[in-house]
Amino acid sequence: MTIRLYDTSARQIRDFSPLTPGCVSIYLCGATVQAAPHIGHIRSGLNFDIMRRWFAYRGYDVTFVRNVTDIDDKIIAKSADQGRPWWSIGYDNERAFNDGYEALGCLPPSYEPRATGHVPEMIEMMRGLIERGHAYVADGSVYFDVRSFPDYLALSNQDIDDLRQPDEGVAGKRDPRDFAMWKATKPGEPDWETPWGRGRPGWHLECSAMAHKYLGSAFDIHGGGLDLVFPHHENEIAQAKAFGDEFARYWVHNAWVTMSGEKMSKSLGNSVLVSEMVKQWRPIVLRYYLGTPHYRSMIEYSEEALREAESAFARIEGFVQRVVEKAGPVEPAAEVPLAFAEAMDDDMGVPQALAIIHTTVRQGNSALAADDKEAAVARLAEVRAMLGVLGLDPLDAHWAGEADRGEDLHGVVDSLVRLVLDQREAARARKDWGTADAIRDQLGQSGLVIEDGPDGPRWTLGAR
Numbered sequence: 001m002t003i004r005l006y007d008t009s010a011r012q013i014r015d016f017s018p019l020t021p022g023c024v025s026i027y028l029c030g031a032t033v034q035a036a037p038h039i040g041h042i043r044s045g046l047n048f049d050i051m052r053r054w055f056a057y058r059g060y061d062v063t064f065v066r067n068v069t070d071i072d073d074k075i076i077a078k079s080a081d082q083g084r085p086w087w088s089i090g091y092d093n094e095r096a097f098n099d100g101y102e103a104l105g106c107l108p109p110s111y112e113p114r115a116t117g118h119v120p121e122m123i124e125m126m127r128g129l130i131e132r133g134h135a136y137v138a139d140g141s142v143y144f145d146v147r148s149f150p151d152y153l154a155l156s157n158q159d160i161d162d163l164r165q166p167d168e169g170v171a172g173k174r175d176p177r178d179f180a181m182w183k184a185t186k187p188g189e190p191d192w193e194t195p196w197g198r199g200r201p202g203w204h205l206e207c208s209a210m211a212h213k214y215l216g217s218a219f220d221i222h223g224g225g226l227d228l229v230f231p232h233h234e235n236e237i238a239q240a241k242a243f244g245d246e247f248a249r250y251w252v253h254n255a256w257v258t259m260s261g262e263k264m265s266k267s268l269g270n271s272v273l274v275s276e277m278v279k280q281w282r283p284i285v286l287r288y289y290l291g292t293p294h295y296r297s298m299i300e301y302s303e304e305a306l307r308e309a310e311s312a313f314a315r316i317e318g319f320v321q322r323v324v325e326k327a328g329p330v331e332p333a334a335e336v337p338l339a340f341a342e343a344m345d346d347d348m349g350v351p352q353a354l355a356i357i358h359t360t361v362r363q364g365n366s367a368l369a370a371d372d373k374e375a376a377v378a379r380l381a382e383v384r385a386m387l388g389v390l391g392l393d394p395l396d397a398h399w400a401g402e403a404d405r406g407e408d409l410h411g412v413v414d415s416l417v418r419l420v421l422d423q424r425e426a427a428r429a430r431k432d433w434g435t436a437d438a439i440r441d442q443l444g445q446s447g448l449v450i451e452d453g454p455d456g457p458r459w460t461l462g463a464r
Helices: 039-057 073-082 086-103 115-131 205-215 226-243 274-280 283-291 303-327 338-345 350-369 373-390 397-429 433-445
Strands: 004-007 012-015 023-032 061-069 135-138 141-144 179-184 199-201 218-225 247-254 257-259 448-453 456-461
Touching: 004 247, 023 039, 023 086, 023 205, 023 226, 039 061, 039 086, 039 218, 039 247, 039 257, 039 274, 039 283, 039 373, 061 086, 061 115, 061 205, 073 086, 086 274, 115 135, 115 141, 115 179, 115 199, 115 205, 115 226, 141 226, 179 226, 205 218, 205 226, 205 247, 218 226, 226 247, 274 283, 283 303, 303 350, 303 373, 338 350, 338 373, 350 373, 397 433, 397 456, 433 448
Parallel strands: 023 061, 023 218, 218 247
Antiparallel strands: 004 012, 135 141, 141 179, 179 199, 448 456
């Protein structure tokens, strides 16, 4: 058994070899809490939640760190625009992110450090970089000298001379491409004391400092969205390695959720807030929609795609419910099927793993049709084991509240559907097959599948 991951720095899939046998350490760039999360933000958390679950299934002791950027230019700008304290904006949105993660079934991180809580660690790193000649002070700000680090831009495979040169008018910068690790204080902005004057953190320094604090000078996996490769992750690498850390050994990046071919973002006004989506769609369906494409594949958002995800998950959930009705509670199997494990080991191949789940569901449905209770129970045990790895087991305690809410709605719908089915049964009794078929077709167009059995008709959700 060897897990393999696509490493952005190597530009290829590599066998995963942990620093410490039996352990895996993961640092994920988390939320910048300037605004509430859209589904593109939560996708990253979901992808790495599935990765974390798979490592745990494979027997690893997982340390998972996901940071919170609670101070940056955008948060300060929002504070000025709204006349609210910067920390109030950050805290409200941090809670919104955590609500989103929780709603979609993400396990809580081992540690979730905030940038503002780690200023001493940032000062220590800056001091070391200045002493080593990789950073310098200019007008109270501290800049990283990018030309002092020969491997700068190796992750994104760029040439420094091809980079555009921002901030050319900033006094004291040796090179326009040098980036700020610490920004000198400005009127009305939050600030902290340092040996070089008061100021606040730049964006990149926090992650280098916090990864060092919680995971040490070397750790296994650094994750984040593709948009972070440059400049954020390049700058993290430069700071950490120039400081003397080995830093991350594998770089794993998830793709975006797009709308009309563009990355979903607040600035473009094309984002879909998680808080609104969970009012329209069951959270477990949203998890299925966001978590089952391959993490390196773009997801083009559309309601049609969400309806397809809803329909696909309904087929799985319907099988689970039918077996439980027939056989009672069924515990997950101790091991997932081999083909599922092979798919997950191969760079978290969730789409291939999901195909195994659907195949097993079809086998289970065939067993139910043949009244083979033992085979149906065995298939459900396998399905539950596989769904558990993906965080999609509808019988898991996390989804119990959703199941209760769904049960309330199910009862209302069932009463309405039963009235229509009674009309259909009456039509069949008088051999009015045209009316009976028309009723069945209308129910089908509404997303219901009608199955006739010895105990009468049964309805389940199908494609809408």
